[in-house]
Ligand SMILES: NC(=O)N[C@@H](O)C(=O)O
């Protein structure tokens with residue numbers, strides 16, 4: 001029997017060990033453009049290290065995951081951060097894990113609202129994009145450049161997410 005993972009609401013405080021939640025946080029808001037625009041300022045800073053590294057912006061079109069879904073692996077990017085911001089108005093799942101001696105600890109799973117994105121800080125264990133329900137587009141800010149920016153870990157036995165909603 002696989003180890004069941006529970007899904008929690010995504011909050012900035014719960015996600016703080018792993019990175020930032022990209023959302024219209026009132027504490028970051030400043031009025032600009034003559035008061036016609038609210039700027040939610042400096043929600044995170046992209047990180048790209050190594051000779052020749054650059055920050056790039058991408059669109060990922062994710063196929064929805066089928067549930068129950070097995071979390072069999074986690075990955076991390078030692079040379080750069082990676083952010084996902086929904087473009088299709090859909091929620092999505094985020095799985096992250098603390099590092100335990102160079103391997104991911106038990107994953108923590110969050111349901112991100114359609115108005116929330118996440119930035120994985122550099123070298124944070126996470127599961128690749130998990131769209132839910134329908135094909136979903138995401139704006140992704142991450143690193144390009146020389147060097148290996150992908151480390152993967154495959155669990156001896158997978159964890160299981162029964163279904164994506166709380
Ligand atoms: N491979 C790739 O660019 N995507 C993953 O890093 C991911 O986190 O989805």
Ligand code: NI
Pocket residue numbers: 075077082126127128
């Ligand atoms: Ni990734």
